[in-house]
Amino acid sequence: MSATPSSTSLRPTETVLQGIPAVAGVQYAPVIRPGARPTVDDGSAAAAVDESNRQGEAARFTTAAAAVAERLRDRAAHASGAASEVLATTATLAQDRAWIAATEKRIGEGNPAVRAVTAAVDQFVTMFTQLGGLMAERVTDLRDIRDRVIAELNGLPEPGVPVPEVPSILCADDLAPVDTAGLDPALVVALATTLGGPTSHTAIIARQLGIPCVVAVGGLDAVPAGTMVMVDGSSGTVTVEPDEAVARRAVELARGQAELARSWHGPGATADGHAVAILANVQDGAAARAASQTPAEGVGLFRTELCFLNRSTEPSVDEQAEIYGEVLGAFDGRKVVIRTLDAGSDKPLKFVGHPDEANPALGVRGIRIADGNPGILTRQLEGIAAAARATGSAPWVMAPMIATPAEAKAFADETRSHGLTPGVMIEVPAAALLADRILEHVDFLSIGTNDLTQYTMAADRMSAELATLTDPWQPAVLALVAIAAKAGVAVGKPVGVCGEAAADPQLACVLVGLGVSSLSAAAAAVSGVGAKLAQVTLAQCREAADAALATATAADARAAASAVLS
Ligand code: PEP
Ligand code: MG
Secondary structure, three states: OOOOOOOOOOOOOOEEEEOEEEEOOEEEEEEEOOEOOOOOOOOOOOOOOOHHHHHHHHHHHHHHHHHHHHHHHHHHHHOOHHHHHHHHHHHHHHOOHHHHHHHHHHHHOOOOHHHHHHHHHHHHHHHHHHHOHHHHHHHHHHHHHHHHHHHHHOOOOOOEOOOOOOOEEEEEOOOOHHHHHOOOOOOEEEEEEOOOOOOOHHHHHHHHHOOOEEEOOOOHHHOOOOOEEEEEOOOOEEEEOOOHHHHHHHHHHHHHHHHHHHOOOOOOEOOOOOEOEEEEEEOOHHHHHHHOOOOOOEEEEEEHHHHOOOOOOOOOHHHHHHHHHHHHHHOOOOEEEEEOOOOEOOEOOHHHOOOOOOOHHHOOOHHHHHHHOHHHHHHHHHHHHHHHHHHOOOOEEEEOOOOOHHHHHHHHHHHHHOOOEEEEEEOOHHHHHOHHHHOOOOOEEEEOHHHHHHHHHOOOOOOOOOOOOOOOOOHHHHHHHHHHHHHHHHHOOOEEEOOHHHHOHHHHHHHHHHOOOEEEEEHHHHHHHHHHHOOOOHHHHHHHHHHHHOOOOHHHHHHHHHHHHO
């Protein structure tokens, strides 16, 4: 069991910093911090490069960029899986023709290399930021490359994470993908960041490495390297200079929990035998095949839009059928819930032709794209139906961002006309409130707690400043989940949860107590959730749910549930 602020005895010197839990687990170790990034002096004070030296200056730049790329490629060769991919992608970006040419052009105009690098990166940062979505996320990578190339040009050590001599906890403002990708989980045993949210890149990598992680930790900046801290990825706390014996006991308890998770093989059920399907969230065939190696009983959310983020033209029905068929094939005959394109907002798709909107999270996204472009949904359903026929599967199909029973009915009618089983996501408070009327039209519901939290709390899920609001333990969010789950129980139709909330073992028990019938989470979280659920009774889950619902803050909801479930 993880320590929580309420269960950790406070000593006069220790301080508990509150952040947002991202990956469960407890570690106690000294802090390390990434090496300082070079101050981005654009070199404007430096004199223009004499015409006769410009070629040499350009060569100095290309050599530096090549050295940076080479080092990244070398690290990629020694890493594996997602880490290797991130490093290789960043290496490619360091050699990207467009930015190399933009830099060389500036050097050709007489700018010193450092100034040219800074200006060229600024140009691309502005462009990517304006494009938004995934492109905007590359901005951190671009700045990272800029810093590495400038350090190389100035003969300084490469910025980034030092290799510690003893197991350590890496604390930083935020981490560039390339920094987190090369981490050795035996030496960097936990992560804590001042910025970022539970779905940030740092959290995703920590989950893959299997190390605890807390993000958006207030006051973390003031904790210097070398300080002993305890990171609790379940309660979202960083305890500075805790009592050593208490900290080591908490680490041992968490390790026991992790071992239980490793020995859990499903199927999902409470200790007293109440069945709850434990499913995986996937984004393509490869992820589905990986998930099929875990105890996941099926796929609770296949995010189809993630297959097409780089496409400028709509994939054909046949192409879609092939892609969907890969996921169905990986879970051969078992439950797979396919979500129709959730395009828009933070996941724009070029071929959808999104309107220019001031507030895309409240705009034409999810099912709403079908209004102006009904053919896209029809062709996707044709693709899913073809994949179902080809694999002999019977997938369930759900629509994202449903707000009204009328939208649910229209989607259900069309989905049934393709011989498929329709459901909808509950991500909008209006849909949660009218879940009973929506269930008159569809066969199941799946609660997307990421967006449900964003829209309930009126807080952007990407905002680090608002991370306390975008916490699915918020009692207001739990109250809406309770309404939707109760509506399902009343008519005997399944209501699952497929947002990040289902990846938190304690919260998963609370969701079961509220009445949900399945939990779908990142594959890495499946065992932890299943193992935790197997240790508690349905009555405990219900008691924890009632206790959490009766609170007024997310922190109190966590503590109240923990008191019942621990
Ligand atoms: C959700 O909103 O909880 C969800 C599962 O959908 P996504 O995270 O893809 O928006
Ligand atoms: Mg969503």
